[in-house]
Amino acid sequence: MESPQTPRTATRKMTKVFKALADGTRQEILQLLEEQPYAVGEIVAKFDLSQPTISRHLSVLKEADLVVDQRRGQNVIYRLNDMALAASMRQFFGRFRSCQEVLR
Amino acid sequence: MESPQTPRTATRKMTKVFKALADGTRQEILQLLEEQPYAVGEIVAKFDLSQPTISRHLSVLKEADLVVDQRRGQNVIYRLNDMALAASMRQFFGRFRSCQEVLR
DNA sequence: GCGACTCATAATCGCTAGGTCATGGGTTCA
DNA sequence: TGAACCCATGACCTAGCGATTATGAGTCGC
Numbered sequence: 001m002e003s004p005q006t007p008r009t010a011t012r013k014m015t016k017v018f019k020a021l022a023d024g025t026r027q028e029i030l031q032l033l034e035e036q037p038y039a040v041g042e043i044v045a046k047f048d049l050s051q052p053t054i055s056r057h058l059s060v061l062k063e064a065d066l067v068v069d070q071r072r073g074q075n076v077i078y079r080l081n082d083m084a085l086a087a088s089m090r091q092f093f094g095r096f097r098s099c100q101e102v103l104r
Numbered sequence: 105m106e107s108p109q110t111p112r113t114a115t116r117k118m119t120k121v122f123k124a125l126a127d128g129t130r131q132e133i134l135q136l137l138e139e140q141p142y143a144v145g146e147i148v149a150k151f152d153l154s155q156p157t158i159s160r161h162l163s164v165l166k167e168a169d170l171v172v173d174q175r176r177g178q179n180v181i182y183r184l185n186d187m188a189l190a191a192s193m194r195q196f197f198g199r200f201r202s203c204q205e206v207l208r
Numbered sequence: 209g210c211g212a213c214t215c216a217t218a219a220t221c222g223c224t225a226g227g228t229c230a231t232g233g234g235t236t237c238a
Numbered sequence: 239t240g241a242a243c244c245c246a247t248g249a250c251c252t253a254g255c256g257a258t259t260a261t262g263a264g265t266c267g268c
Contacts, residue, residue: 011132015128021196022122027119034200039244049227050227056225071235075244085197085202086197089193098189099189099190129256153257155216157257160217175264179214
């Protein structure tokens with residue numbers, strides 16, 4: 001069940017989502033996960049950044065509910081949270097008349 | 105005519121847009137401008153922030169191409185740049201399969 | 209031109225964000 | 239149990255952000 005959202009908490013949540021999206025590396029991670037789920041180590045291998053840094057970025061994305069993690073043996077698999085991404089998108093842009101025509 | 109965009113410049117632009125959106129005050133300003141255009145002074149009157157602060161926020165939104173300004177006598181009128189907002193939205197979320205069904 | 213009004217910009221300050229290295233906790237396997 | 243592997247977290251540094259006050263640059267009316 002969805003708990004009711006006040007406009008305030010909705011705004012805070014959107015801010016968290018936008019902050020998560022407001023970084024080039026995190027955008028690239030999301031696009032990577034759009035292909036398929038990946039383990040942290042695999043993601044690290046695709047960037048020129050340290051493992052802790054990537055782990056931090058993943059944490060931010062998770063906090064924003066844009067990805068979901070799942071332990072699989074020694075590995076932790078991250079996958080895109082499609083539904084949450086689409087939902088955030090609807091929620092924010094739905095407030096703008098001019099964007100209504102782009103949403104269905 | 106649209107100038108061609110490399111993926112890199114597209115990502116940079118999206119980052120600028122998301123950074124602009126990643127602030128509660130700026131989100132509120134956008135929603136305010138969604139009603140109708142407003143002069144800077146009018147916007148300042150609706151927030152509990154100083155005039156320079158609001159001016160800064162407007163500058164950020166303008167840099168992200170989310171608003172447009174126009175001098176009108178002593179005043180400067182800001183209006184929402186609907187088309188650019190919708191375009192950014194399409195451009196980013198269009199990359200995600202799961203969002204395709206939300207875009208038309 | 210002068211004063212009043214409106215807004216943008218400069219200088220500054222405290223806090224957050226993104227990066228690093230070092231370390232700790234969970235899991236597997238012998 | 240202990241060693242090896244994978245990942246998260248802590249401590250730290252630098253850069254950027256959001257806020258302020260003070261000031262400068264356009265514009266209007268006299």
